[in-house]
Amino acid sequence: MKIIIEKFQKLIANQEMTKLREELLRMNEVDAADLIEQLDTEQTILVFRLLPKGLAAEVFSNLESEAQQLIISAITDTELSRIMDGLFMDDAVDMLEEMPANVVKRVLANTSPESRNMMNQLLKYPENSVGSIMTVELFDLKGDLTVGQAIQRIRTKGDGSELIYNCYVTDKQRKLEGVITLRELLTANDDQIVSEIMTPDVITAHTTEDQEEAARRIMRYDFLALPVVDGEGRLVGIVTVDDVMDVMEAEATEDFERMAAMTPSEKPYLKTSPLSLANKRIGWLLFLMVSGMITGGILGKYEAAFAAMPLLVTFIPMLTDTGGNAGSQSSTLIIRGMVVGEITMGDWFKVFWKELRVSLLVGSVLSAANFIRLIITYPGQYMMALTVALAMYATVILAKTVGGILPMVAKLFKADPAIMASPLITTIVDAISLIIYFTLAELLLGL
Amino acid sequence: MKIIIEKFQKLIANQEMTKLREELLRMNEVDAADLIEQLDTEQTILVFRLLPKGLAAEVFSNLESEAQQLIISAITDTELSRIMDGLFMDDAVDMLEEMPANVVKRVLANTSPESRNMMNQLLKYPENSVGSIMTVELFDLKGDLTVGQAIQRIRTKGDGSELIYNCYVTDKQRKLEGVITLRELLTANDDQIVSEIMTPDVITAHTTEDQEEAARRIMRYDFLALPVVDGEGRLVGIVTVDDVMDVMEAEATEDFERMAAMTPSEKPYLKTSPLSLANKRIGWLLFLMVSGMITGGILGKYEAAFAAMPLLVTFIPMLTDTGGNAGSQSSTLIIRGMVVGEITMGDWFKVFWKELRVSLLVGSVLSAANFIRLIITYPGQYMMALTVALAMYATVILAKTVGGILPMVAKLFKADPAIMASPLITTIVDAISLIIYFTLAELLLGL
Numbered sequence: 001m002k003i004i005i006e007k008f009q010k011l012i013a014n015q016e017m018t019k020l021r022e023e024l025l026r027m028n029e030v031d032a033a034d035l036i037e038q039l040d041t042e043q044t045i046l047v048f049r050l051l052p053k054g055l056a057a058e059v060f061s062n063l064e065s066e067a068q069q070l071i072i073s074a075i076t077d078t079e080l081s082r083i084m085d086g087l088f089m090d091d092a093v094d095m096l097e098e099m100p101a102n103v104v105k106r107v108l109a110n111t112s113p114e115s116r117n118m119m120n121q122l123l124k125y126p127e128n129s130v131g132s133i134m135t136v137e138l139f140d141l142k143g144d145l146t147v148g149q150a151i152q153r154i155r156t157k158g159d160g161s162e163l164i165y166n167c168y169v170t171d172k173q174r175k176l177e178g179v180i181t182l183r184e185l186l187t188a189n190d191d192q193i194v195s196e197i198m199t200p201d202v203i204t205a206h207t208t209e210d211q212e213e214a215a216r217r218i219m220r221y222d223f224l225a226l227p228v229v230d231g232e233g234r235l236v237g238i239v240t241v242d243d244v245m246d247v248m249e250a251e252a253t254e255d256f257e258r259m260a261a262m263t264p265s266e267k268p269y270l271k272t273s274p275l276s277l278a279n280k281r282i283g284w285l286l287f288l289m290v291s292g293m294i295t296g297g298i299l300g301k302y303e304a305a306f307a308a309m310p311l312l313v314t315f316i317p318m319l320t321d322t323g324g325n326a327g328s329q330s331s332t333l334i335i336r337g338m339v340v341g342e343i344t345m346g347d348w349f350k351v352f353w354k355e356l357r358v359s360l361l362v363g364s365v366l367s368a369a370n371f372i373r374l375i376i377t378y379p380g381q382y383m384m385a386l387t388v389a390l391a392m393y394a395t396v397i398l399a400k401t402v403g404g405i406l407p408m409v410a411k412l413f414k415a416d417p418a419i420m421a422s423p424l425i426t427t428i429v430d431a432i433s434l435i436i437y438f439t440l441a442e443l444l445l446g447l
Numbered sequence: 448m449k450i451i452i453e454k455f456q457k458l459i460a461n462q463e464m465t466k467l468r469e470e471l472l473r474m475n476e477v478d479a480a481d482l483i484e485q486l487d488t489e490q491t492i493l494v495f496r497l498l499p500k501g502l503a504a505e506v507f508s509n510l511e512s513e514a515q516q517l518i519i520s521a522i523t524d525t526e527l528s529r530i531m532d533g534l535f536m537d538d539a540v541d542m543l544e545e546m547p548a549n550v551v552k553r554v555l556a557n558t559s560p561e562s563r564n565m566m567n568q569l570l571k572y573p574e575n576s577v578g579s580i581m582t583v584e585l586f587d588l589k590g591d592l593t594v595g596q597a598i599q600r601i602r603t604k605g606d607g608s609e610l611i612y613n614c615y616v617t618d619k620q621r622k623l624e625g626v627i628t629l630r631e632l633l634t635a636n637d638d639q640i641v642s643e644i645m646t647p648d649v650i651t652a653h654t655t656e657d658q659e660e661a662a663r664r665i666m667r668y669d670f671l672a673l674p675v676v677d678g679e680g681r682l683v684g685i686v687t688v689d690d691v692m693d694v695m696e697a698e699a700t701e702d703f704e705r706m707a708a709m710t711p712s713e714k715p716y717l718k719t720s721p722l723s724l725a726n727k728r729i730g731w732l733l734f735l736m737v738s739g740m741i742t743g744g745i746l747g748k749y750e751a752a753f754a755a756m757p758l759l760v761t762f763i764p765m766l767t768d769t770g771g772n773a774g775s776q777s778s779t780l781i782i783r784g785m786v787v788g789e790i791t792m793g794d795w796f797k798v799f800w801k802e803l804r805v806s807l808l809v810g811s812v813l814s815a816a817n818f819i820r821l822i823i824t825y826p827g828q829y830m831m832a833l834t835v836a837l838a839m840y841a842t843v844i845l846a847k848t849v850g851g852i853l854p855m856v857a858k859l860f861k862a863d864p865a866i867m868a869s870p871l872i873t874t875i876v877d878a879i880s881l882i883i884y885f886t887l888a889e890l891l892l893g894l
Contacts, residue, residue, distance in 0.1 A: 026648055030668050155633045164630055165612050165671075182629065183611055186602045201473055219696070221477050222689035224612075224671065241688050242669035248692065249666070252699040253783055256706075260779035260869065261772055269784045270797060274804035281776050282809050288772050289813060292765030293820070300761040307757045314747040316763060317877050318739030324771075325708055325735050325870045329728050332707035336700055337716045350717060357721035362729050366736060373740070422707065422869045423772045430764050 005038045012043055021050045029055060033062035045074045057086025065098035072103060081110040088162050089115065090135045090243070093122045130214045131207035133247065134228045134237030137161045140168045143177055143195030147188045154182065163240050166225045169198050174234040176202055176227055204229050205239060212251050215244040216341060255339060259332070259421030261288065284423065291427040298431055302438035305447040311378075312441055315388050316434070319395060322366060323433040324426030327399035330355050331425045334407045335417045345411060351404045359400035367393040387437070387444045394440075395433035402428065452485045459490055468497045476502060480509035492521045504533025512545035519550055528557035535609050536562070537582045537690070540569045577661045578654035580694065581675045581684030584608045587615045590624055590642030594635045601629065610687050613672050616645050621681040623649055623674055651676050652686060659698050662691040663788060702786060706779070706868030708735060731870065738874040745878055749885035752894040758825075759888055762835050763881070766842060769813060770880040771873030774846035777802050778872045781854045782864045792858060798851045806847035814840040834884070834891045841887075842880035849875065 011020045024032055024047070032051075036044055036059065048071055051059055060068065060083055072080060084092060084107065092111075096104050096119065108116050118136060125131030139161040141150050150167065158164040167185065169178040178198035188197055205214035205226045218226050218241055228237040254264040261284035265272055306313045334351060337343035343351065367389040374385035403425050407417035441447055458467045471479055471494070479498075483491055483506065495518055498506055507515060507530055519527060531539060531554065539558075543551050543566065555563050565583060572578030586608040588597050597614065605611040614632065616625040625645035635644055652661035652673045665673050665688055675684040701711040708731035712719055753760045781798060784790035790798065814836040821832035850872045854864035888894055 028648075028650060028668060151633075158630060159634050164633070183605060186598075186611070187606050201475075203475060219689075219692050221475060224688070241671070241692075242666075245666050245688075245692060245695065248695060249787065253787065256703075256779055256783045259703075260776050262776050262780075268789045269780050270789060270794060270801075274801055274808060277801070277805045278808035281773075281805070282812055285769060285772055285776075285809060285813060286816065289765055289769045289816070292768040295764040295768075296761040299764065300758070303757045303761070306760060307754065310750045310754045311747070313753060313760050313763075314743040314750070316760075317742040317746065317767060317881070318736055320764060320767075321739040321742075321870075321874060321877065322732060322736045324873070325732055326728075328869065329707050329709050329732075332703055333709070333716050336703045340696065340700065342715045342717060347717060354717075354721055354724070358724045358728070361721060361725035362732060365729055366732060369733065369736070422775065423768075426771070426873075427768060430768065434764070 001034070001038075004035060008035060008039070008047070009043070012046065017050065020047070024050060025052075025055070029058040030062050032059045033067075037064060037067050041070060044070060049075075049079075053082055054086060057083050061087055061091035061095070065095070068095055069099060069103060072099075072107065077106075077110050080107065084111045084115070088135060088137055089118055089122060090133065090162075093119055093132075096123065125207065128211050129207065130205045130209045130211055130228055130239060131237070133211050133243050134207070134239050135162045135243075136237045138168060138225075138227070138235070138238045139164045139166070140170050140174075140235060141194065143169045143171075143193070143198065145194050146190060147185055147192045147194060147197070148190030150180075150185055150194050151190075154185075163225050163238065166223075166227075166238070168202075168227050168235055168238075169194060170235050174236075176204065176229055176233065176235045178202060179227065202227060206230075207236060211239075211247050214239050215247045215251070218244045219248070251339075255335070255418050258416060258418040259335065261285070261421075261423040288423055288427055291424075292430070295427065295431045295434065299434055299438075302434075302441075305438055305441055308447050309384075309441075309445065311384070312438075316437075319388070319391060319433055319437055320426075320430045322392065323395040323399040323429040324422065326359070326362065326396045327403035327425040327429045328422035330358075330400045330403035331407055331420050332422070334404050335421060338407060338411065338417050345408060348405065348408050351408065352401060355400045355404035356397070359397040362400070363393045363396035366396055383444050387440045390444075391433065391437040391440050394436045395429065398432055398436070399425070399429045402432075448481070448485075451482060455482060455486070455494070456490070459486075459493065464497065467494070471497060472499075472502070476505040477509050479506045480514075484511060484514050488517060491517060496522075496526075500529055501533060504530050508534055508538035508542070512542070515542055516546060516550060519546075519554065524553075524557050527554065528559075531558045531562065535582060535584055536565055536569060537580065537609075540566055540579075543570065572654065575658050576654065577652045577656045577658050577675055577686060578684070580658050580690050581654070581686050582609045582690075583684045585615060585672075585674070585682070585685045586611045586613070587617045587621075587682060588641065590616045590618075590640070590645065592641050593637060594632055594639045594641060594644070595637030597627075597632055597641050598637075601632075610672050610685065613670075613674075613685070615649075615674050615682055615685075616641060617682050621683075623651065623676055623680065623682045625649060626674065649674060653677075654683060658686075658694050661686050662694040662698075665691045666695070698786075702782070702865050705863060705865040706782065708732070708868075708870040735870055735874055739877075742874065742878040742881065746881055746885075749881075749888075752885055752888055755894050756831075756888075756892065758831070759834075759885075763884075766835070766838060766880055766884055767873075767877045769839065770842040770846045770876040771869065773806070773809065773843045774850035774872040774876045775869035777805075777847045777850035778854055778867050779869070781851050782868060785854060785858065785864050792855060795852065795855050798855070799848060802847045802851035803844070806844040809847070810840040810843035813843055830891050834887045837891075838880065838884040838887050841883045842876065845879055845883070846872070846876045849879075 036047055039047060044067060096107060137160055139158060141153060154164055165182045167180050168176060171177055178200045179202045180194060180198040184197060203221060205228050207228055207230050214226055225238040225240045227235055228239060230236045257264045263280040265280050334343060370392050371385050371389035374388055375382060406420040410417045410420045483494055486494060491514060543554060584607055586605060588600055601611055612629045614627050614629065615623060618624055625647045626649045627641060627645040631644060650668060652675050654675055654677050661673055672685040672687045674682055675686060677683045704711045710727040712727050781790060817839050818832050818836035821835055822829060853867040857864045857867050
């Protein structure tokens with residue numbers, strides 16, 4: 001990439017515009033957008049203006065918001081309206097969502113009334129809804145066409161649709177009647193009637209549905225697109241597989257963030273300010289710190305025990321860390337299993353039973369390792385070794401069963417299971433494991 | 448789903464085979480496979496045999512390995528060879544990878560010599576390589592065809608390819624010369640020459656490349672497929688977007704598992720035995736437990752301090768938990784940023800500097816909250832409150848900078864950054880924070 005940028009900067013410096021344009025035309029629009037973003041303000045405008053109309057819109061939709069704003073502020077109204085013409089509606093709306101109000105105003109003023117109307121409607125769908133990511137430029141046709149007529153229609157009018165590989169059959173009220181893939185059309189005979197060979201039972205999404213559900217449906221059926229219908233069953237858009245991949249990636253990132261006790265962020269890390277990052281992190285840290293104080297309070301009740309035998313204190317980090325780790329292994333697997341749809345609420349007993357057996361196995365190994373290590377390091381102190389080993393065993397069993405079940409409990413109370421990840425599980429397990437440890441110490445060591 | 452199963456079981460019981468077949472034909476093949484998996488052995492075979500040839504192969508490729516084996520063991524060689532004919536090569540190979548040797552032998556014996564040869568080749572590609580997930584049934588054509596001829600070829604021969612929406616142009620040696628989408632073909636004039644309108648600079652993947660890299664490339668460019676070339680630049684297959692989504696999902700799951708200190712598992716949770724689950728978890732737990740013992744050893748050095756002032760012990764859980772949480776917030780963001788390609792090794796100073804500023808902000812709030820709480824709870828004990836507050840401040844700063852940088856250090860040493868997630872960071876931060884805490888206690892409280 002660095003070499004390509006230098007080459008372009010050289011071409012700009014030498015004013016070799018024809019060569020520059022040739023190079024740009026050979027590039028994929030994503031790479032061209034990447035390149036433009038690395039240039040300085042003046043170069044950005046200059047290079048962008050070299051792009052022919054169609055490519056300009058494609059490159060523009062791949063630019064980051066900052067570069068888009070820069071270009072909008074530098075071009076004429078005519079140029080702007082030409083770009084807006086070339087953009088797909090969903091890309092235009094994505095762009096507008098990031099722009100300051102005055103820019104939005106100028107952009108909308110340079111858009112055809114019909115598109116402006118549509119954009120305003122799309123902007124109203126709630127964030128993360130199917131409506132907010134759908135494409136309205138879809139390819140639809142009437143069922144009474146012959147295959148030959150349908151193909152002809154695609155050949156003449158297909159250029160304005162984002163995806164022509166799924167064709168949707170609608171009636172006069174735009175109600176969805178069926179779907180036929182371009183592949184099915186092309187491999188059929190020209191004189192067959194579309195409605196006779198289409199698939200009538202169409203799997204759809206609704207405008208108000210969560211985008212992640214539509215994404216999972218596309219993944220499940222390996223579709224290239226999913227038709228979107230409104231409350232009256234009218235076809236209003238499609239969700240395409242490329243948008244779905246972005247949704248899946250963003251949702252996974254959100255889960256990672258939530259599971260590490262952060263409020264999810266929309267912006268990439270390197271573009272987020274320290275203050276905003278701190279803001280996303282402080283809430284959970286404070287909450288968990290207060291929980292840690294409660295654990296400390298529990299520990300305070302056993303002050304007499306560890307004052308009498310300070311050695312006991314040195315096993316606390318190992319015990320609580322192992323409990324936390326054992327618990328978050330379980331909760332992570334269950335949370336992820338719930339996200340990908342493998343584990344449902346009905347499986348709660350299977351999960352509990354499996355985690356119990358796993359913890360019996362894992363707990364045995366860990367407590368045996370501890371017992372052996374302790375009687376070697378502290379010869380003769382069998383009861384202390386037994387205390388630590390038993391506390392370890394009980395902690396692992398509790399951590400794993402609690403870690404496995406709590407994500408499901410969260411879901412039961414309509415909370416995101418991801419909050420029951422490592423940090424919260426660790427805090428909960430900490431408190432329990434310390435109670436077990438010191439209760440055992442009092443019993444076995446008579447403290 | 449439950450209602451549908453009951454409906455089917457009723458139809459089977461009443462021997463209404465025509466109706467059953469009709470219902471099956473109306474279903475999507477993924478749903479049909481789901482349904483068949485819920486039936487008992489006898490019903491499974493019965494329903495599967497009702498499917499017409501083409502659909503049978505499609506449903507079969509969507510079944511889980513157990514159901515596939517069940518069906519293979521129950522059908523005749525003729526039926527088996529008909530299914531194998533209908534399967535795409537990549538689905539057939541995926542299936543064979545899960546089968547016991549004797550089943551593989553029988554399956555290959557009922558496959559055409561040509562397909563058998565190809566499957567044997569595909570089976571040799573290493574796991575997670577592009578070769579192991581690619582489809583060999585691609586659509587290629589020669590560049591000297593006219594658009595009209597190319598479309599005619601798709602209409603007559605497109606049926607055997609998994610994806611006909613990207614057509615690859617190759618020379619006599621099967622070297623890739625260009626790509627043209629079906630959309631471009633259809634919207635061009637019939638008498639244009641393919642080589643004149645194709646895109647000559649094709650973005651490709653290599654057979655031996657990691658599948659995740661190819662997946663990222665498809666995501667970046669919003670492609671429906673990526674052509675795969677071998678060492679000599681010959682076109683040997685394509686990677687399709689639906690396979691890529693599965694790769695992305697599996698890779699995210701692996702990261703979740705690794706970040707919760709587990710060896711990633713190939714099988715879904717509910718289908719994995721407790722012994723196998725325990726096996727994936729015990730290694731890291733043991734390693735982290737030993738690290739916890741070392742932390743305990745460090746703590747042992749300050750026995751005198753906490754014997755003199757047992758109250759100090761009660762702040763340990765809060766301090767180490769908060770340190771662990773603060774550190775894993777940072778490491779999680781950096782690990783994820785590296786996975787999605789937003790953060791590269793060159794950004795290490797930006798990351799360090801950002802985490803330092805975030806930790807100064809977050810640390811101030813947390814230590815101030817602690818100080819105020821302590822002087823209220825323990826009036827007059829200002830030095831103790833100061834000790835805890837300062838230890839908290841230093842811990843947060845260290846946790847966040849170390850948490851931000853260690854994933855990059857791991858990558859530097861060719862390790863997976865994901866290992867530097869919550870569990871390991873927590874253990875490392877624990878040890879450091881305890882040293883800081885007791886050093887401060889010795890200095891400020893004169894213990």
